[in-house]
Amino acid sequence: MLGGKVKSSSSVAIVGAGVAGLSAGCYARMNGFETRIYEMSNRPGGLCAAREKNGYTIDCCLQSVDGCQDPNPYHRMWRELGIITTHEFSCDEALARIEDERGHALVLYSDAKRLRRHLIEIAPEDRDLIREFTKAILRLGRRRAGLPRPKELMTPISVSALAGRWPSLAWTVRRWSGVTIEEFAESFDSPFVRSALCFASSAPDTPVLSLIQTLAWMHRRTVGHPLAGSDAFVRTIEQRFTDLGGEIDYGSRVESVLIEDGRAVGLRLMDGRIKRADAVILAGDSRSAVFDLLDEQGEDERLTDQFDKLRLHAPVVCVAIGVNRSMSDFPASVSGTNFPLAEPKVIDGRKRDRIVVRASSGSADRATNDPPKTVLFVFLDASYDEWVEREGDEQADQEAQRDLTRDVVEALEQRFPELSNYVEMTDVVTPPMWRRRTGSWNGSIRGWLLTPETLRLRIPRRIRGLDGVVLAGQWTEPGGGVSRAAISGRYAAELVCRDQGKRFNTQFP
Numbered sequence: 001m002l003g004g005k006v007k008s009s010s011s012v013a014i015v016g017a018g019v020a021g022l023s024a025g026c027y028a029r030m031n032g033f034e035t036r037i038y039e040m041s042n043r044p045g046g047l048c049a050a051r052e053k054n055g056y057t058i059d060c061c062l063q064s065v066d067g068c069q070d071p072n073p074y075h076r077m078w079r080e081l082g083i084i085t086t087h088e089f090s091c092d093e094a095l096a097r098i099e100d101e102r103g104h105a106l107v108l109y110s111d112a113k114r115l116r117r118h119l120i121e122i123a124p125e126d127r128d129l130i131r132e133f134t135k136a137i138l139r140l141g142r143r144r145a146g147l148p149r150p151k152e153l154m155t156p157i158s159v160s161a162l163a164g165r166w167p168s169l170a171w172t173v174r175r176w177s178g179v180t181i182e183e184f185a186e187s188f189d190s191p192f193v194r195s196a197l198c199f200a201s202s203a204p205d206t207p208v209l210s211l212i213q214t215l216a217w218m219h220r221r222t223v224g225h226p227l228a229g230s231d232a233f234v235r236t237i238e239q240r241f242t243d244l245g246g247e248i249d250y251g252s253r254v255e256s257v258l259i260e261d262g263r264a265v266g267l268r269l270m271d272g273r274i275k276r277a278d279a280v281i282l283a284g285d286s287r288s289a290v291f292d293l294l295d296e297q298g299e300d301e302r303l304t305d306q307f308d309k310l311r312l313h314a315p316v317v318c319v320a321i322g323v324n325r326s327m328s329d330f331p332a333s334v335s336g337t338n339f340p341l342a343e344p345k346v347i348d349g350r351k352r353d354r355i356v357v358r359a360s361s362g363s364a365d366r367a368t369n370d371p372p373k374t375v376l377f378v379f380l381d382a383s384y385d386e387w388v389e390r391e392g393d394e395q396a397d398q399e400a401q402r403d404l405t406r407d408v409v410e411a412l413e414q415r416f417p418e419l420s421n422y423v424e425m426t427d428v429v430t431p432p433m434w435r436r437r438t439g440s441w442n443g444s445i446r447g448w449l450l451t452p453e454t455l456r457l458r459i460p461r462r463i464r465g466l467d468g469v470v471l472a473g474q475w476t477e478p479g480g481g482v483s484r485a486a487i488s489g490r491y492a493a494e495l496v497c498r499d500q501g502k503r504f505n506t507q508f509p
Contacts, residue, residue, distance in 0.1 A: 010500055012493075013038065013267050013277035015254050015293065018046025018438070019482050020473040021283030022237040023489025026081055028281075029244035030507050031497050037246065038267060038275070040253040045234035046284070046438045047445055048482055054425040056322035056362040060377045061230040063358070064223050064334045065089065066483040071144040072222035074483045077490060082240035082509045087233060089224030094333040095215060098196040101340045106196040107333075110218035112137040123190035133184075133212070136172050140216035143169060150491040151458050153498060176209040178452045184208045199338045199354070203313070207452045210479065223334075237486075240509065257282075257469065259297050264468035279468050279499065281492045286459055286475040287441045300464045310454065313446035313480065314381040315431035317348060319408045322425030326372035327359050327416075336377070339415050347407040348382055348400075355411050362425075375425075378408050384431040384442045391432055401428040450479035461488075461495060470495045 012028045014021045017039035028035040043049065050059035067074025068089035078084050095108040106122065109115040116134040120127050148154075182204035185197035198204050200211060217223045226233045238248070253270040257280055266276035282289040287307050290300070331337060336358030344353040355378060362373035390397040405426045413419045431443025440447075448454065459476040463469050472492035477484035497504040 010034070010278040011036075011276075012279045012281060012496060013275055014281045014283055015267065015289070016046060016283040016439075016473070017041075017044040017238070017248055017250070018283060018473070018485065019048050019234065019237065020485040020489040020492075021046075021281070022234070022241055023077075023081060023486040024281045024283055024472050024492045025241045025246045025248075025489075026237065026244060027490050027493030027504075027506065028496065029241065029246045030080075031493060031502055031505055033279075033493075033496070033500075035241075035246045036275070036277075037241070037248045038252040038254050038269065039248060039250050040439070041437065042250045044238045044248070045230065047434075047440070048230050048234050048485075049437075050229050050231040053427055054322065056320075056373060056375055056425045057229065057360075058320050058322075058375060058427055059229045059231070059360060060318055060320065060358075060379075062225050062233060062482060064092070064225055065233075066217055066223050066481070068224040068226075069220070069222040071220065072217055073145045073147050074487065075222065076147055077483075077486060079508055080506050081237050081486065082243075083226075083233065083236055085509065086236045087226040087228055089226055091218070091221045091224040092332055092334050094331070095218060096200055096335040097331050097333050097337040098199045099337065099339040100192060100196060101342065104192060105331075106193060107331075108200060108215065110215070110221070110223075112141065112215065112219045115215070119193070123188060123193045125189045126193065129187060136176060136212050137215045137219060139169065139172055140213055141219045143216075147487070147490075150461065150494055152461060152495060172212075173209060176212055177207055177455055179208045180205040180452060181208055181211060199356075202335075202356075203449055203451075205449075205451050207450065207455050209455065210450055218334075225334075243509070254293060256295065257293050257297075259294075259466065262466060264466065279470070279496045281470050281472050281489075281496065283472040283489060283492070284438070284475070285440045285447070286471045286473060288439050289471060290463070294463065294466070294469070297466065300460070300466075302460055302464060306457075306459060310478070311449040311451065312442060313444050313449050315384045315434070315443040316379045316445060317382040317387070317404065317431065318429040319378045319380070319405060320425070320427040320429075321376040321378070321405075321409060321412065321419075321423055322362050322427075323374050323376065323419065323422040324372070324424050325374060325422045327374045327376075330359050332359070337415075341411055342414050345407055345411050347411065348380055348404050349386065350381075352380070352411070355408075355415070357412060357415070376412065378412070380408075382431055384435075387430040387443075388432050391430075401430070404428060446480035447473075447475040448478040448480070454478040461492060468499070 011034040014037040017037045048061045098106045119130045188194045255268045255270045258266040264280040338356045358377045362375040434443035461471045470492040472488045474480040474485040494504045
């Protein structure tokens, strides 16, 4: 179905104007629902947002977007949301760069054949294992998969049919889905690769299959970052939603979901307003939504049991350093450069012997970087409770942020001598700040950790015993990320269509 605005019938209320909420809103409008989004902030995006400070653009969110080109399965979704025809993407040449104290580097190149040559060059003794690994990347890269349906709407027959389309991949999936990156690293004979590969992900118990799939999409050049940045990216989806006839109430914090006779019938806002709707989509942190917005009426043992057992991506503190120089000579990669400190430092109360730094253009004109400016981003795992305690004393909190910034700059100077001479801007975002801006539990910006146990796990999107509520957001998709957030919004709208007896339709702008 193609076209613009869609005639409305029943109504949907969405909590949160992040990527998931905006996506859910777009698909709800495509299917004729009167749709309104309620957002506590005065702008869209949630975690996917950028801001200006002292002439620098601080944009640490969109490291990569899956599906900027075909045949990535997310490509169709981004076309439907208006992204593909609006934004230009740049595909990085590497996923990550890991250095050792002697200056040697392991680079996870996007090109699988280049990666193979590079790894064999630095670890010829592991030639066979390297070839097996890169063959898996190439094999998954050849797969052309469509957008899957929500797990709740898939039958055993459809699951078997989907698996039957790719019998040649079954062995690859079985081989790598139960192996963690740390276990994979330990299987190398090369001491350098064995030690470096553990840092290929922020969590060493991430499944190798996830790494292989990411590299497979990068090999096909279907993963990139939008040159216009996070804010323009989100504003495009916002515009798509409003063009379809959707409405957004900014500055509207939701207090609770209205429930009558076991069914959600709308929202109660913090200012006392009542907003009735035929369905409610909670597009944010699923844990906070269940415990805060649904209270006891949303108790579901399946969910609460998972919330107790699932591991969380560690809360992080983000330090942004703006320098008045171009760093075009700094090797670019999606995840950044992981380098060792010659002298370990205690930063934010923890001994650090390594730092991961990522560089981004700091200019408003990101495409030309004119005048030359760079923002360096350093993310450090942190204690949510300690930063909350500091906030009780404004002076102590400010001193902690200044100390943290100083220590990070000193650590970066071990890799970039005299960096402090170029520093013009510093900025710190602590875990409590993430929580206040987005509502994310414990300030975790990635939600649940992806492990071999959770690789195929999906958080239930419906609440057992409560009709009319659907959960969306990266917290329903372990591993997180902007593409998972957006697809969760699409899934939520599809589930609402099923509940309302509608056939799910999509359209391109």
